[in-house]
Amino acid sequence: MSNPVRSDAQDPTELNAAGRRVTEVAVGVLVQPDGRYLLAQRPAGKPYEGYWEFPGGKLEPGESVEAALARELHEELGIDVRASHRWHVLEHDYPHAYVRLYFCKVTAWDGDPHGREGQAFAWQTLPAQVSPLLPATIPVLEWLAAE
Numbered sequence: 001m002s003n004p005v006r007s008d009a010q011d012p013t014e015l016n017a018a019g020r021r022v023t024e025v026a027v028g029v030l031v032q033p034d035g036r037y038l039l040a041q042r043p044a045g046k047p048y049e050g051y052w053e054f055p056g057g058k059l060e061p062g063e064s065v066e067a068a069l070a071r072e073l074h075e076e077l078g079i080d081v082r083a084s085h086r087w088h089v090l091e092h093d094y095p096h097a098y099v100r101l102y103f104c105k106v107t108a109w110d111g112d113p114h115g116r117e118g119q120a121f122a123w124q125t126l127p128a129q130v131s132p133l134l135p136a137t138i139p140v141l142e143w144l145a146a147e
Contacts, residue, residue: 016091020098026068027056029087029140030106030113032123037144038113039130039137040076041120047096053134054103055121065102073106078116083108088143092136101136103143 014022030038040055042048057072059065070081084106091100115121122130126145133141 016093016098018093018098020093022091023097023099024059024065025056025099025101026059026065026072027054027101027103028069028073028081028084028106029054029103029144030073030109031144036123036125038077039122039124039128039133040115041122041130042134043117043119047094048134051132051134052122052128052130053137054140056101065104069102069104069106073109076115076117076119077111077113077121079109079111079113081106081109088140090136090139094135099136103140 016022028038038055039052042051042053044050055073055076056069057076059068060071063071065086066084069084073079073081084104086102087105088103089100090103091098113121124130126141128141
């Protein structure tokens with residue numbers, strides 16, 4: 001008997017208390033040993049174009065948070081995740097989507113990050129020097145500062 005595939009992705013029709021569909025997103029907080037962290041700028045044509053955020057993307061049906069994180073960071077930045085762990089979960093209600101964000105600290109990867117989708121990125125220290133910041137990015141900077 002085979003084991004069923006374990007999935008963290010919720011029912012794609014899951015609704016929040018206000019009746020909005022919940023979009024689940026794996027987010028990578030890449031942290032270097034010296035404490036610098038990576039922020040990426042949202043590309044043209046996407047909601048919040050030009051805002052800075054931690055890289056990541058939506059979970060596909062049946063995909064775990066870890067698998068989505070590895071896939072998205074490879075697609076966006078050309079890196080292969082070697083070490084990560086789930087850190088915080090945050091729900092945020094944007095005008096265009098209600099999201100459940102699974103923030104994962106990424107502490108080891110292969111390759112040098114580069115914007116494979118034409119997006120800018122920047123290694124930052126606290127406080128962030130880039131702006132504007134995507135609203136759900138701000139609590140993450142507070143969590144980093146508290147450590």
